Amino acid sequence: MFNRVIPAFAFCLLASGATAQDTQRYQLEKTDRGYVRLDLETGAMSICEDRQSQLVCRSAVEESAGEGSGRAAYRLRQLERRVEALEQASAGKTLNSSEEEFEEGLDRMEGFFRRFMGIAREFERENPEPMPNRT
Structure with missing residues (x-):
């Protein structure tokens, strides 16, 4: 009999521990x-009502979806229109601006190389002796 009481007692302790964690x-x-009802682990909220001595809970998201869904859909349509307008406006500029950026990049590279070659020529004038071959 003692062998049966200990497992039952251990089960009761474990079950009460789980209930304490849930509360x-x-x-x-x-x-x-x-x-x-606020879930302290996830932050989810539920709206609960007492119906026939039972607590019936629904997600707060479901509750507010009916009120805010029309407004959210309207805002989504407005944002989609704005994105479409911006995409259309920038479609023509993309090719031209990328060509301009490419040309500007080439001009900068050309300026860099001209300046570098000027420094190399000045160095040769100041040091007419050839550099020793160290390879």
Whole structure:
């Protein structure tokens, strides 16, 4: 009999430990319509109502989706229109601006090489002796 009591007692301890962890995970706040349950681990909120002595909870996202979905859809359409307008406006400029950037890059490279060659010529004038071959 003693062998049966110890496992049952251990099971009760483990079960109560899990329940204690669950009660610390959620926080309930009373509201006018029922309760708001906050999941302290994930931050998810649920709206709970007492129906026939049972607590029935729905996600707060589901609750607010009905109110904000029309506004969100409107804002999404507005943003899509803006993106489309910007893409159309920049479509013609892309080719021209990239060509201009390429030409500007070539001009800078040419200036760099001319300047480098000028420094090399000055160095040769100052040091007419050939450099020793160290290879």
